[in-house]
Amino acid sequence: MQIARTLFVFAICLGLAASLSRAQENKPNQENGFRIPVFQLTGKLAKIFSIHKCEYISGLTCRIRYNGAAALPSEVFFTEFDQRGHKAGPHVRLIYPELKPGETGAVTFRIRLAEPAKIVLQGEWNGPWRDPY
Numbered sequence: 001m002q003i004a005r006t007l008f009v010f011a012i013c014l015g016l017a018a019s020l021s022r023a024q025e026n027k028p029n030q031e032n033g034f035r036i037p038v039f040q041l042t043g044k045l046a047k048i049f050s051i052h053k054c055e056y057i058s059g060l061t062c063r064i065r066y067n068g069a070a071a072l073p074s075e076v077f078f079t080e081f082d083q084r085g086h087k088a089g090p091h092v093r094l095i096y097p098e099l100k101p102g103e104t105g106a107v108t109f110r111i112r113l114a115e116p117a118k119i120v121l122q123g124e125w126n127g128p129w130r131d132p133y
Contacts, residue, residue, distance in 0.1 A: 048069050075123070075124045078120065081120065085118075
């Protein structure tokens, strides 16, 4: 009986720890007094890219890492959302470099909002990577 109770408490603690970890990942960061938005990568993008170290320079400039788990998308688009979850206009093409597996590069989000709450990214795989310029 004591073992079952201990296992039950342990399972609850693990669930709480996982929940807190997910909440921390999705919590907007503070950077020099500005709030960095939550990034939501959809579909295959979530499997191949990670975004980190963002700064408000020429819009919102971040580091993007490509792990090579799937081919680079031909194009990536993003949509901004405000604190209430409202879209801040149509999707915009993301400026990002052609990366090799394991490489990290810089991406620039030409944002409309001063401090978007969330940025959702979508990829299109219509052939090879296309130069955004």
